[in-house]
Amino acid sequence: MSAEPSWEELMRAANRGEQRAYARLLQAITPVVRGIVRARGGALGPEGCEDVVQDVLLTIHVKRQSWREDAPFRPWLYAVTRHKVIDAFRARGRRIDLPVDDFIEVLAAPAGPDPFEAQDMDRVIDELEPRAAQIVRAIGIDGETAADTGARLGMSEGAVRVALHRALKSIAQLRERMIE
């Protein structure tokens, strides 16, 4: 195995439940997604763009099983990104043309440090039931593990994971509704 695992290797590991590999993959693809979104959606402003980036990441998460483990990862990533970016722009009242072939050119877009704060996600998290919102914020913003959060809230680690999984599904649905 090479020193730097491929995205395919990381995603396969993620499918087997390896959180570190999954986090690494998401960190690696985020600048690529951001590059595509910015190249197409400069008019949205950095914040609007970051909303779309987060939308794409959430969709990648929810639909990750539609990537076949023996297929290359990039075409799948581009297809999902393209679909969500078009959706996001449609929701904001503009149509864009987005041929996948163009993606290769924008991949070099700067990743940049990550002060990127987006607004939509907070609004959606506020709509979750309080316990679910608490778990999402604890793991995301406070960087707690599921075990920490469980100990603090008097839940088992497994229950926290189940609650988190449901919360992410609800977030995906709520965002979908926001777009409509």
Added chain:
Amino acid sequence: MKTEDLIAVLAADTAPQSTTGERMLRCLPIALMVTLIAVVALWRVRPDFATAMVSPALYKTIVPSVLALAALWLAHGMTRPESRMRARWALIGVLLAAWVVAFVLVLNSAGFSGLISALDTPNLLVCFVSIPILSALPLAAVFWAMKSGAPANPRSAGVAAGLLSGTIAAAVYSLHCPEDALLFFLPAYGIGVLIMAVVGGLLGPRLLRW
């Protein structure tokens, strides 16, 4: 919420998800069984069922079943966002074209009067009503399975789902249908399946959007 925080949340949720294929395996056999039971219990199998199933009339079950397998392959593939599934559409296209060519050839030899007399039976209406009714459960099952996927084009994915459910229903309905003439089967079953393809195409954008 910062993007890096979102990544931390997503990475903490590595609960395994079922794939479209797994969901199809879980619910399509059930939908098929219930549809079969419905035909046996409510429609009743044709009176000469035992002899018909070992006669050339069996083609009415086999042809839709072959199409259903091709449609299953297509519908499954359509849930992958990065592919248009050209080869799978081509296979469906070839099979449907063969259907149309067969109809034209038979019509050519029998003439319109032959067609009219073949279709002049109350079984025509039964066929048109039965195939969509029997498609309902398979269609719901296919849409439920495909909902977990990410079809690049929800409308054509819906058409594939409609074709699959329509051909399953046609194969099951053939166990009841007493009309064995090609001049009945090709137009009547063909229109029944087509109706379901259209229904699937209309529902797809609503049910398969993501």
